[in-house]
Amino acid sequence: MDWGLVLISQGIPAVIEQEARPDPADPEPQNPDRPGRSERGRPRAWRLRVEPEVLERAREVIREYRHENRRFEWQRAAAAEAGRDRSLSWDPAVLLWVLVLCLLHALLSPALRSAAWVDVGAVRQGGQWWRLFTATWLHADVAHLASKVGTGALTLGLAMRRQGPGTALCLSLLAGTAANVPGMLLRDPSSRALGASGVVMASLGLLAGHAVVWWRLSRYASKPVWISLGAAGFLFLSLGVDPASDVLAHVGGFVGGILLGALAAWFRWGRYEKLWALAFAMLALGPWLWPWLVPGLWTSR
Numbered sequence: 001m002d003w004g005l006v007l008i009s010q011g012i013p014a015v016i017e018q019e020a021r022p023d024p025a026d027p028e029p030q031n032p033d034r035p036g037r038s039e040r041g042r043p044r045a046w047r048l049r050v051e052p053e054v055l056e057r058a059r060e061v062i063r064e065y066r067h068e069n070r071r072f073e074w075q076r077a078a079a080a081e082a083g084r085d086r087s088l089s090w091d092p093a094v095l096l097w098v099l100v101l102c103l104l105h106a107l108l109s110p111a112l113r114s115a116a117w118v119d120v121g122a123v124r125q126g127g128q129w130w131r132l133f134t135a136t137w138l139h140a141d142v143a144h145l146a147s148k149v150g151t152g153a154l155t156l157g158l159a160m161r162r163q164g165p166g167t168a169l170c171l172s173l174l175a176g177t178a179a180n181v182p183g184m185l186l187r188d189p190s191s192r193a194l195g196a197s198g199v200v201m202a203s204l205g206l207l208a209g210h211a212v213v214w215w216r217l218s219r220y221a222s223k224p225v226w227i228s229l230g231a232a233g234f235l236f237l238s239l240g241v242d243p244a245s246d247v248l249a250h251v252g253g254f255v256g257g258i259l260l261g262a263l264a265a266w267f268r269w270g271r272y273e274k275l276w277a278l279a280f281a282m283l284a285l286g287p288w289l290w291p292w293l294v295p296g297l298w299t300s301r
Contacts, residue, residue: 003048006065012058015049093165094157098149101196104137105145113138113194115291118180121189132180133287136173138194151239152200159206163261164270166277168206171260172253173283175202179252186248193246198253201240205257208232210265229258 007014050058108116116134123131139145159168176199183193211228214221232254240250264270 003062003065007048007050007058007061010061012050012054012061014058016046017049018046089161090154090157091160091165092157094153094160097156097169098153101137101139101145101149105139105142108138116288117192117194118184120184120187120191120193123184124189128291130287130290132177132184133173133283135180135194136176136196136199137284139196140194144195148196148200152196152203155200155207156203159203159261162210163206163264164273164276166273166275166280167264167270168203170276170280170283171206171264172199172202172257173280175199175205175256175260176249176253177283178256179249182252183246183248193249195246195249197240197246198249198256201236201250201253202257202260204232204235204239205254205259206261206264209258209261209263212262213265216266232258 004014004016048058116131117138118131118135119128122128139148156168156172159172162168163171176196179198179202180193183191187193208229208231211225214224236250236254240254241247269276
């Protein structure tokens with residue numbers, strides 16, 4: 001449409017038309033680019049028709065127009081992509097994650113809970129690495145559990161719909177587990193930590209990191225990327241810097257989520273959704289089963 005207006009503004013008569021649909025009474029036409037593929041299901045294309053004697057001039061005008069507006073061409077592609085994209089919604093499958101957190105909080109005995117949280121001395125001196133994973137499923141009390149479930153159900157549910165359930169769960173667990181590492185290295189050996197804070201902040205980071213797909217459309221599409229990162233940063237400051245919470249794990253989970261979300265979006269890791277789901281199952285269950293499989297490991301410090 002805009003090309004037609006550009007040509008008319010330059011005194012070049014132009015007609016915008018749409019190709020006709022095949023007549024149902026005629027033999028079904030075939031797509032020349034894909035032998036055996038019918039043309040009936042292909043969307044009708046829009047065309048710009050000009051007189052032959054002004055064809056070269058029309059091409060030159062359009063080339064100049066596109067060159068002058070190259071910084072804004074991505075917006076048209078983004079609008080078309082947004083019209084097809086339905087991933088900005090919430091995945092109810094996240095309620096299974098919520099259910100598991102609630103069941104673990106209700107059913108685990110104090111002995112098992114103490115053997116699963118991040119005990120800095122046990123991890124550093126005893127090599128009990130699985131605590132970095134199992135601690136992301138535990139909470140100190142009902143209020144702690146409710147705060148993480150309330151926030152995580154929203155952010156992780158959105159990330160699961162955006163990235164894919166298995167991909168989002170696996171990446172958020174990886175980032176949340178990695179977020180426990182700085183505290184394990186920097187804190188006193190007698191320190192302890194637990195909670196899904198890192199996983200929740202990682203899911204927020206996944207949503208922010210996904211914004212790098214704008215750069216796939218154009219290198220000029222920086223504004224929506226920085227807006228997305230800024231909005232996520234504002235939410236993080238609102239939710240993740242309470243001095244009474246594990247701010248170090250929050251920061252680590254959020255930054256790790258942004259990095260993994262950006263990589264997942266740029267390299268389209270969601271194409272391997274089944275593999276990510278399998279990896280999540282192994283990372284979620286393996287650390288809990290490992291101490292049972294190796295005699296003498298499942299002990300509290």
